[in-house]
Amino acid sequence: MLRKTKLATAAWAAGWQRLLLGLSLLLVAAACSSTPGNIGVGLPSADANTGAYLVDTLTIRASTVLRDSIITSSSNLLLVGRYRDAQLGTITAKSYVTFALSGTFAPDQALVYDSLVLVLKPNTYRYGDTTKTQTLVDVHRLNSFVPTTQYGYASPKLTPMSSRVQPASVNDPAQVIVRRATRRLTTLRLRLSSALGQEMLNAGKARLLDTQEQLDARYPGLALLPGAADEAALVQFAANNTESALILYYHNPADASTVLSYSFSLSTGRHFYQAEADRSAIAGLSTLTTSLQQINSALTTQQTYIQGLLGLQTKIEIPYLVNLRSLGQNIIITSAVMTAQVPDNVRLTSSLLPPPAVLNLYTTDQANHPVNLIQSANVLSGANTIDYNAAVANLAGISQAGYEWSVLSYCQGVISGQITNNGLLLNTTAPASPERVVLGGPNRNNNRLRLRLYLISNN
Structure with missing residues (x-):
């Protein structure tokens, strides 16, 4: 649910009313096709001096996509x-x-x-x-x-x-x-x-x-x-x-x-x-047989997969992101952070190499083709890469292996109308290698895929 802090001055009162109305409409739209797991948790207090608010209740969808056109004849x-x-x-x-x-x-x-x-x-x-x-x-x-x-x-x-x-x-x-x-x-x-x-x-x-x-x-x-x-x-x-x-x-x-x-x-x-x-004995994945086909994480035990050599990628969608436009003409997104963690039930055995050290993030079209590579600032390192980290904090504040990165440019582009909201593809930078990672889906109790989005209103 959304929470607000007291406004720093009376001048914020009118802006807050408009923001509350818009966010209410947003929650109604998101709830129409989401489960309780999509609604998320309560928000921390907003900054009374800046009027910044945190939205972490946007519905997120995650799928595993198969793209099998991996060329190996160019390899040494x-x-x-x-x-x-x-x-x-x-x-x-x-x-x-x-x-x-x-x-x-x-x-x-x-x-x-x-x-x-x-x-x-x-x-x-x-x-x-x-x-x-x-x-x-x-x-x-x-x-x-x-x-x-x-x-x-x-x-x-x-x-x-x-x-x-x-x-x-x-x-x-x-x-x-x-x-x-x-x-x-x-x-x-x-x-x-x-x-x-x-x-x-x-x-x-x-x-x-x-x-x-x-x-x-x-x-x-x-x-x-x-x-x-x-x-x-x-x-x-x-x-x-x-x-x-x-x-x-x-x-x-x-x-x-x-x-x-x-x-x-x-x-x-x-x-x-x-x-x-x-994959005949693997729940859900056995049906993933056609290139560019996607299968929702609800059918794969709330998990998605990335493995370059087999052509497995993770697709992330934020279907109601454009609804933020209802908050007014002067809504400014100041931060948008995506967190993806390795589920507790997935243990990396000593016989396998660590997950991909770096991932690429692409915009996509409706058919799941990668379109443009996004330069995504890593939240932990500040570099323009999405790096694997063994200590990404989960909802309980406990460190858990995974990835955390900014999707600010994508969210800003969707809100401004410059990017079509077809979602994002997360893939390894070494598509001809077998390193893999399993990521939690958006409806898990813990280690779930989540988006934290900060915004301010100048209306």
């Missing part, structure tokens, strides 16, 4: 693995790579095959439980690759790959690596099947791999998949590392002690990775 990274997220379901990441000739490949007819090894260079990035063992990595041949004129998307729906992946693994069965994906792992050498290695050596001897076009036609690339039973962590690899390669080893029988080899390097710009989540 690969991602492979699978882990179970209690909030988002089981998440699986796969990578697809092609290879390039490193100079002329013209092996002599007398050479004898030794082995074929795929060398990958993991960095220190892990997402999931690194105490569990997992297969590093299950390799499959591709029968075709994505044309160079097309992007590779994180969503399998946008870049279908299942029909391009041959079902049989080409790992050497005796050399499959199953271990914990510790951050100390800096080089991964995967022994591949002798059949594939011998085939490549024979193709080289027959001069069928003289050009890049020939290599692409005969060996379009490899799929890097998690093991069928894996449920541990996502592992990131540096695709642009010069040591990453498919290395064919052989020798000359006349000099068996001398190791000979040829490296097919990873093709620059011709690799990408994908991720998908099995």
